[in-house]
Amino acid sequence: MNLDTPELRAFRQEVRDFFARELPEDIRGKVAEDRMDLPKEDQRRWHDILVKKNWAVPSWPVEWGGPGWDDARQYIYEREYALADAPRHMSYGINLLGKSMMKFGTEAQKTRFLTRIRNGDDFWCQGFSEPNAGSDLASLQCKAVREGEHYVVNGSKMWTSEGHVADWIFCLVRTDGSGKKQFGITFLLIDMKSPGVEMQPIWTYDGGGREVNQTFFTDVRVPVENRLGDENQGWNIVKYLLGIERFGTAEVSRSLAMLARLKRFAAGARHRGGRLIDDPAFSRKIAEVEIELRAVELTEMRLLFGGAPAGAEASLLKLRGTEVQGRILELLYDAVGSHAQVRIGDLEAAKGVPAGPNQARHAGTAFFNYRKTLIYAGSNEIQRNIIAKAVLGLRG
Amino acid sequence: MQLSDEQNLLRDSIARFVDDEYEFSRRQKIVAVEPGFSRAHWRRMAELGWLGATLPESHGGLGGGAAEMAIVMEQFGRRLVTSPYLVSVVMSGTALAEAGDEAQKSRWLPAIAEGRIVAFAEGEAPARHDPAFVETAARRDGAGYVLDGAKHLVPFASEAEAFLVSARTGGAQAQSAGISLFLVPAKSPGVSLKPYRTHDGARAADLVLAGVRLGGDTRVGVEGEAFGAIELALDHAAAAMCVEASGAMWAVHDQTLAYMKLRSQFGQTLGSFQALQHRIVDVYIKCQLAQSMAWDAVAALDSADPTDRARRVSAAKAHLAGAAMAVGKEGIQLHGGIAMTDDLAIGHYFKRLAAIAHTYGDGEYHMERFRRLSGLGGNTG
Numbered sequence: 001m002n003l004d005t006p007e008l009r010a011f012r013q014e015v016r017d018f019f020a021r022e023l024p025e026d027i028r029g030k031v032a033e034d035r036m037d038l039p040k041e042d043q044r045r046w047h048d049i050l051v052k053k054n055w056a057v058p059s060w061p062v063e064w065g066g067p068g069w070d071d072a073r074q075y076i077y078e079r080e081y082a083l084a085d086a087p088r089h090m091s092y093g094i095n096l097l098g099k100s101m102m103k104f105g106t107e108a109q110k111t112r113f114l115t116r117i118r119n120g121d122d123f124w125c126q127g128f129s130e131p132n133a134g135s136d137l138a139s140l141q142c143k144a145v146r147e148g149e150h151y152v153v154n155g156s157k158m159w160t161s162e163g164h165v166a167d168w169i170f171c172l173v174r175t176d177g178s179g180k181k182q183f184g185i186t187f188l189l190i191d192m193k194s195p196g197v198e199m200q201p202i203w204t205y206d207g208g209g210r211e212v213n214q215t216f217f218t219d220v221r222v223p224v225e226n227r228l229g230d231e232n233q234g235w236n237i238v239k240y241l242l243g244i245e246r247f248g249t250a251e252v253s254r255s256l257a258m259l260a261r262l263k264r265f266a267a268g269a270r271h272r273g274g275r276l277i278d279d280p281a282f283s284r285k286i287a288e289v290e291i292e293l294r295a296v297e298l299t300e301m302r303l304l305f306g307g308a309p310a311g312a313e314a315s316l317l318k319l320r321g322t323e324v325q326g327r328i329l330e331l332l333y334d335a336v337g338s339h340a341q342v343r344i345g346d347l348e349a350a351k352g353v354p355a356g357p358n359q360a361r362h363a364g365t366a367f368f369n370y371r372k373t374l375i376y377a378g379s380n381e382i383q384r385n386i387i388a389k390a391v392l393g394l395r396g
Numbered sequence: 397m398q399l400s401d402e403q404n405l406l407r408d409s410i411a412r413f414v415d416d417e418y419e420f421s422r423r424q425k426i427v428a429v430e431p432g433f434s435r436a437h438w439r440r441m442a443e444l445g446w447l448g449a450t451l452p453e454s455h456g457g458l459g460g461g462a463a464e465m466a467i468v469m470e471q472f473g474r475r476l477v478t479s480p481y482l483v484s485v486v487m488s489g490t491a492l493a494e495a496g497d498e499a500q501k502s503r504w505l506p507a508i509a510e511g512r513i514v515a516f517a518e519g520e521a522p523a524r525h526d527p528a529f530v531e532t533a534a535r536r537d538g539a540g541y542v543l544d545g546a547k548h549l550v551p552f553a554s555e556a557e558a559f560l561v562s563a564r565t566g567g568a569q570a571q572s573a574g575i576s577l578f579l580v581p582a583k584s585p586g587v588s589l590k591p592y593r594t595h596d597g598a599r600a601a602d603l604v605l606a607g608v609r610l611g612g613d614t615r616v617g618v619e620g621e622a623f624g625a626i627e628l629a630l631d632h633a634a635a636a637m638c639v640e641a642s643g644a645m646w647a648v649h650d651q652t653l654a655y656m657k658l659r660s661q662f663g664q665t666l667g668s669f670q671a672l673q674h675r676i677v678d679v680y681i682k683c684q685l686a687q688s689m690a691w692d693a694v695a696a697l698d699s700a701d702p703t704d705r706a707r708r709v710s711a712a713k714a715h716l717a718g719a720a721m722a723v724g725k726e727g728i729q730l731h732g733g734i735a736m737t738d739d740l741a742i743g744h745y746f747k748r749l750a751a752i753a754h755t756y757g758d759g760e761y762h763m764e765r766f767r768r769l770s771g772l773g774g775n776t777g
């Protein structure tokens with residue numbers, strides 16, 4: 001696949017110019033520090049800018065208000081988007097639910113929900129995992145009982161990312177427990193304002209802001225029309241959706257942006273008499289991780305544009321991509337040195353800012369926080385299991 | 397290292413103490429509020445003689461050695477105890493006993509044993525672990541000195557009565573010659589702090605020195621020749637952190653193993669998956685090797701040969717830096733999502749291990765120091 005044609009070069013330039021011009025500096029600054037707690041107002045402000053440009057849902061077809069780009073354009077867009085330090089898309093709605101709804105939803109559902117996702121009217125979150133259903137997702141127990149034209153939902157969901165800023169949650173619930181565990185799962189769309197929905201923060205050890213929650217459902221009434229797909233057949237949607245998620249979490253573009261920041265930092269950071277980047281031992285480590293990331297990037301390209309559709313192979317992108325990302329963040333943590341020990345909150349306190357690199361002051365929090373990427377969206381161990389079974393044909 | 401009966405008793409009583417007082421949720425309550433450690437416990441440690449255990453008998457201590465220090469630090473590591481022990485007793489105590497004159501020793505060593513805090517302040521922001529990189533300047537002023545400069549990440553600085561500050565009285569920026577050590581009372585005009593919390597739950601501060609006037613009697617040791625004492629103190633700190641890390645790594649091992657026996661997915665315990673068995677076995681092996689290296693660093697502190705001491709300490713710290721990070725990450729990964737929560741101890745162990753790996757010389761610094769001291773090619777100066 002050649003991404004270096006005149007048209008694609010022009011497209012890349014257009015995208016680049018747009019971000020340079022339109023991405024508000026205050027928002028860019030927060031993203032560049034790898035902060036996870038971007039305020040909802042910032043998300044919305046940025047989303048509105050993208051909506052005006054018709055770029056808010058880059059992976060969508062024209063029919064639903066997307067730009068209708070081919071794979072090459074989507075790929076280029078995503079790369080430039082990350083390199084510009086633009087905030088992550090509200091991916092739960094746009095990529096996971098949006099794409100799944102296009103495939104499994106009724107016309108009425110598409111008309112009702114997709115436009116609102118595109119316009120940023122509804123933010124979505126994902127209610128799959130439960131305290132006892134993590135890697136073994138299909139063992140989930142959050143229960144829904146049909147009562148006339150409603151489901152009545154009881155139970156809880158763990159790890160709801162962005163739940164505290166979301167308007168809606170898409171949930172897996174158990175409607176039948178008699179058969180195989182993958183059978184009897186139903187996919188429901190639940191308005192967070194429904195009576196009986198409660199949310200509690202789960203504070204994370206990294207010391208960053210609010211990110212994940214536990215969501216509780218007590219006799220929550222969900223209209224049957226808010227069911228995606230058939231009753232008891234939700235697992236098919238899950239498989240489709242997790243495939244999208246696996247691709248999306250390879251994070252190559254974000255990692256490239258982080259690597260660029262690492263290099264900028266090392267070039268500016270004082271290292272005894274000179275600059276950190278001139279320290280051969282350290283710059284060698286940067287070189288090593290750059291090569292490793294390039295290997296993932298090229299493999300991603302090969303799997304994306306290689307002709308044959310990638311299936312379970314995509315698992316390798318998620319797992320190696322997150323490992324490389326973790327390594328980059330660890331190098332940044334090393335690079336920042338003793339400053340990385342300082343907790344962010346206090347840097348903003350009126351006590352006076354300690355000496356040190358402002359642009360890297362979240363290095364500690366980011367390093368600790370991103371350990372999650374090796375765990376979520378199917379842990380890296382589960383991805384290895386998938387490759388062992390589905391690609392290599394090994395039986396457990 | 398073979399412990400004596402007395403040392404075993406000391407270990408048992410400290411172990412009991414931290415088990416009683418530092419159950420994780422209680423530990424979190426302590427670090428949540430200022431000053432980030434328990435003053436009551438600190439007083440008790442002084443009363444029980446733990447703070448003076450390693451200090452000379454001639455100056456209010458019990459005359460113990462590196463082993464006593466290691467016994468304390470290992471138990472602190474096991475329970476994530478925060479305290480000024482490292483920065484005041486281990487570092488300042490060592491440097492003062494080594495280089496202080498009689499008046500300084502008899503004034504400050506008994507004070508340290510009683511729990512008054514003297515914070516060792518050598519690190520500077522651009523130094524990146526190199527203690528010879530000192531920009532803080534001490535200018536002669538009549539019989540005394542005037543200090544200007546800044547020190548970074550001084551542990552528990554807000555609680556310190558005095559600081560032991562390295563400052564340049566001569567020599568070039570990164571030269572070991574020309575560095576002197578000063579006892580700076582915290583209340584001296586021109587001394588100010590920018591305090592902050594650190595990720596591991598402790599407290600630290602930037603120490604700013606602006607035209608601080610000191611009498612000549614505050615200089616510790618010979619002018620321009622303090623680097624040996626500073627290195628001695630730093631080697632003690634590095635060895636202390638190694639045993640602390642070893643204690644913390646074993647705690648990660650124990651907690652992770654217990655969780656793997658408890659948590660089920662796919663109808664079986666995590667511990668029954670062979671892929672995970674091998675992972676926890678590697679954690680176990682890393683803990684074993686790290687413990688050996690940590691205690692060798694402790695033994696090396698008594699070595700008569702400073703090069704032998706420095707080499708073995710650096711070998712241990714370089715090894716531990718890698719092992720501590722690896723074990724911390726595995727502890728998180730093998731727990732899964734639950735490890736990300738603030739309520740579970742495992743992430744806090746990881747943060748402390750990461751801090752240890754990057755304080756008083758990171759892995760890279762000690763690897764290079766080991767290489768140089770071993771005469772392994774290149775620049776052996």
Ligand SMILES: Cc1cc2nc3c(=O)[nH]c(=O)nc-3n(C[C@H](O)[C@H](O)[C@H](O)COP(=O)(O)OP(=O)(O)OC[C@H]3O[C@@H](n4cnc5c(N)ncnc54)[C@H](O)[C@@H]3O)c2cc1C
Pocket residue numbers: 125126127128129131133134135136158159160161162212372375376377378379380381382385659661662666669671672729730731732733734736
């Ligand atoms: C920050 C964060 C955000 C999240 N956001 C969301 C969200 O928005 N919505 C949502 O639904 N979920 C979310 N999750 C949940 C995430 O998907 C789960 O944490 C993940 O699936 C792992 O499940 P678990 O935490 O229960 O770990 P467990 O399944 O208990 O796994 C523990 C360990 O055992 C390993 N393991 C388990 N089974 C096997 C096996 N068969 N073979 C080998 N190793 C195995 C795992 O890899 C892991 O290392 C989030 C998690 C985190 C940490």
